[in-house]
Amino acid sequence: MIELFSADTPNGKKIGIMLEEIKFKYKVTIVDINKGEQFKPKFRKISPFSKIPVIFDHENQIEVFESGAILIYLAEKSKKFYDDSEKLKINQWLMAQIGYIGPLIGQHHQFHHYNSGKSKFGEERYLKITESIYKDLDERLSKSKYLAGENYTIADIASWPWIARHEWHDIGLIKFKNLYRWYLEISEREAVIRGYDFMKKGLKIPKP
Numbered sequence: 001m002i003e004l005f006s007a008d009t010p011n012g013k014k015i016g017i018m019l020e021e022i023k024f025k026y027k028v029t030i031v032d033i034n035k036g037e038q039f040k041p042k043f044r045k046i047s048p049f050s051k052i053p054v055i056f057d058h059e060n061q062i063e064v065f066e067s068g069a070i071l072i073y074l075a076e077k078s079k080k081f082y083d084d085s086e087k088l089k090i091n092q093w094l095m096a097q098i099g100y101i102g103p104l105i106g107q108h109h110q111f112h113h114y115n116s117g118k119s120k121f122g123e124e125r126y127l128k129i130t131e132s133i134y135k136d137l138d139e140r141l142s143k144s145k146y147l148a149g150e151n152y153t154i155a156d157i158a159s160w161p162w163i164a165r166h167e168w169h170d171i172g173l174i175k176f177k178n179l180y181r182w183y184l185e186i187s188e189r190e191a192v193i194r195g196y197d198f199m200k201k202g203l204k205i206p207k208p
């Protein structure tokens with residue numbers, strides 16, 4: 001059984017979706033990051049940077065932090081969504097999500113959604129970067145069904161929850177035909193619908 005220590009954020013949702021996709025038995029332990037629970041010494045023992053998500057695999061007593069590492073661990077354990085023949089491509093799109101897409105869209109959330117009016121520079125900078133991420137993903141998806149190629153992989157599972165915050169972005173997902181097609185198609189997967197609401201709050205995927 002996998003224990004998922006998480007909060008209801010795009011990084012948290014990635015792992016909820018993956019666990020639903022691979023049909024592993026799991027339980028969620030909520031870490032309330034708005035109340036600072038991520039800084040408690042017990043949590044810091046398994047999360048050196050005080051970040052969610054983290055998993056603990058009760059079967060072999062293994063703990064894993066960092067969402068990309070968690071996705072790879074679960075993909076290798078389940079032998080799903082990370083085929084050997086596609087690993088090089090998947091790794092590139094996965095790392096792009098972890099190192100670029102997530103952190104930069106995350107800044108757009110900070111300046112545009114949570115703290116609007118505090119910094120014109122921050123708002124403009126991260127809106128522009130988020131727009132260019134939409135554009136670049138759209139271009140990739142004009143040539144490829146999924147991010148790493150013709151198959152749905154952990155690179156899609158990592159990136160999709162960030163685009164699922166499109167209502168906060170004020171960019172207009174619908175204008176990006178290929179990204180929109182990819183987003184809708186993944187939104188219809190049963191495991192994604194369940195994983196999006198991995199905290200069982202009754203959340204529905206936002207459709208543009």
Ligand SMILES: N[C@@H](CCC(=O)N[C@@H](CS)C(=O)NCC(=O)O)C(=O)O
Nearest residue numbers: 009011033050051052053066067068
């Ligand atoms: N690179 C990390 C990022 C994780 C991350 O930023 N988690 C956020 C929530 S989405 C968090 O725990 N924030 C709490 C804090 O910064 O205090 C990953 O992909 O797992």
